[in-house]
Amino acid sequence: MTKPIVAVKAGRGSLHRSRDSYTAALAGPQIAADFVLRQSGITRVDNLEQMFDVAQAFAHQPLPRGRRLAIVGNATGPGVLAADTATSLGLELAELSPATRDAMSEGLPDLERIGNPVDIGPRATGEHMESAPVNRKLADDGVDGVLAVYVSPTPAATPR
Secondary structure, X not given: OOOOOEEEOOOOOHHHHHOOOXXXXXXXXXXXXXXXXXXXXXXXXXXXXXXXXXXXXXXXXXXXXXXXXXXXXXXXXXXXXXXXXXXXOOOEEOOOOHHHHHHHHOOXXXXXXXXXXXXXXXXXXXXXXXXXXXXXXXXOOOOOEEEEEOOOOOOOOOOO
């Protein structure tokens, strides 16, 4: 596919379903639409906001070579949530090469875990993510795309 297509399918709500038979409301329209869109290579989103977000991503990012995704972030929870979402959408978590694992550990003393997703620690800045893990993963032949998940650190509460 050279031009991605993003679709919002209306009629997912209870008003639409109440007009259909019980069986059709459970299975028919939504499953059929999901199947047809997926088979056609069309990206389905749930609302207009998501449609514009996905369109922006497609407009400014190259299409990945395949389905193998690497995730890097500075917090474990959001990285795991991203991995769950990615796999539920049919993406695969890429297996990082030993050379990539070794290269990533250099210069990141707080590296929490070199797996996928990679947690580079809560003290990591955006510059840390850009300079080491993301670029190393992009160079790994076993990785088709990289998702960076950055959580802005908040100052710790100070006791009174």
